[in-house]
Amino acid sequence: MCDHDPFPHFSGVAIVLSCTEISPGVFDLQIARAGHSKGDTVIPNPVAGQFFMLKAIPSGVLLGRPISVYRYTNDVISFLILQKGRGTEELCALRAGDKVHLVGPIGNTFPLPGSDLVVSHLSSMLCPSLAHPRIALVGGGIGVAPVAGFAFELRPQSFDFYAAFRNGVYGLAGLEERASNLVVITESGEEGVKGMLPDAFSPQDYDLVYACGPTPMLRYIQKVCANTTLAFISLEERMACGAGACLGCTIPTIHGNRRCCVDGPVFAAHEVLFDE
Ligand SMILES: Cc1cc2nc3c(=O)[nH]c(=O)nc-3n(C[C@H](O)[C@H](O)[C@H](O)COP(=O)(O)OP(=O)(O)OC[C@H]3O[C@@H](n4cnc5c(N)ncnc54)[C@H](O)[C@@H]3O)c2cc1C
Ligand code: FES
Structure with a gap:
């Protein structure tokens, strides 16, 4: 990655x-x-x-x-x-x-929009705007932490940021100025859009998505982005050694088993095989 x-x-x-x-x-x-x-x-x-x-x-x-x-x-x-x-x-x-x-x-990192990996995936998907892909960052609950950090490695105003929470709103310091659009979604409606991610997020508006959050949210990202949008997801598997040795964090992918700690935690969404 x-x-x-x-x-x-x-x-x-x-x-x-x-x-x-x-x-x-x-x-x-x-x-x-x-x-x-x-x-x-x-x-x-x-x-x-x-x-x-x-x-x-x-x-x-x-x-x-x-x-x-x-x-x-x-x-x-x-x-x-x-x-x-x-x-x-x-x-x-x-x-x-x-x-x-x-x-x-x-672990690995979110691949940058200009990296060989992203460019080759996007060109194989015939993305019409290779030089300036439309980018969304998505954080669910505490999963907002790594994507909020990544936002500061991207060009200002080159992405939209979606943050979905069940309780409370946090981790968004500085993002209002950094993102083109900061969209907050809360289940209670205490702030931003009332509801869940699908109530505010349209994958067809983007070429490239980076996400971290609870597994149901990542499954949703995988499903709605399939074939149209390149998505990278950061998984939060339970871990023991954190060093690639115990195999306790192994996940199935289309390339075989991978250790979430050292082969991930970031994977291309289409490569991950979630349990049925
Ligand atoms: C790569 C990675 C990055 C993470 N980053 C953060 C972060 O930035 N901030 C943060 O607060 N947490 C993060 N987590 C999740 C965090 O590691 C777990 O919440 C923590 O290990 C739980 O330990 P505990 O002793 O408090 O709870 P435990 O007593 O071990 O578990 C309490 C409850 O939490 C559940 N749980 C435990 N681990 C996880 C997990 N990985 N995902 C979902 N549920 C779990 C258990 O099933 C149990 O119900 C990350 C996890 C991974 C794998
Ligand atoms: S936590 Fe031990 S191999 Fe990943």
Whole structure:
């Protein structure tokens, strides 16, 4: 999918700068990229779409939890975390000065619109606007994090952004100015369009779609984009090692089995074989 090495390059301890609840049950965790002792390795540059395995210190869980990179600067990496079970509860309870164990960055990335991969797919689909494909970014719930990060790697105003939520609206800082259109969809109607993604999103308006969110939403993207629109989806399979070794995150694709952690998490939608 990309020429970045998908295997983790950093495994160590980092210091929490802040952890703020930005919506009920959703936290923005900011971590210092410099090592906490003199001479420690700096956490390498991630690319949008990649993730880290994170574990609070101390922790009652055995394994780190995969969390996508939301934003990063030279000094700080930030993650948006939805509290689900023990692992994410511990991460969301971290405070400035606490320590966290990090492994990463891991996985592939969203391929850029001008990349050979995208251009060759689009030309085989006879896309009429190869130089300026019509692009949609789609985030569902906490899946908004990696696509919101990717939005800052694209040319400003070159894409529309759809963000669909069940509860709360979060992770959209800076996108109003960056996207041509920012379309918010909420099931309750508390903000934006009332309903779900299909109530606001028309795949025929786009040549290229990048999406992350719950599996039913990704299945929908796969179905409505089939044959007409090139779509890349970032999967959120359960993971154990996060290093390509345990095969616990294996998914079936048209090319055979693939490990979501190091062969993904981003896949061309038409290549993924979802369970019937
Ligand atoms: C590549 C990748 C990137 C991710 N990025 C983010 C992110 O940026 N922010 C974020 O908040 N979460 C993200 N997740 C999901 C996150 O890893 C899980 O919510 C977390 O591992 C749950 O751990 P836990 O100990 O809190 O809950 P557990 O006790 O392990 O599980 C609690 C509940 O959550 C369900 N669950 C566990 N893992 C997942 C999963 N991967 N997908 C859906 N449901 C799950 C379980 O079935 C259970 O019902 C990502 C997952 C992957 C694979
Ligand atoms: S989580 Fe172990 S191979 Fe992917």
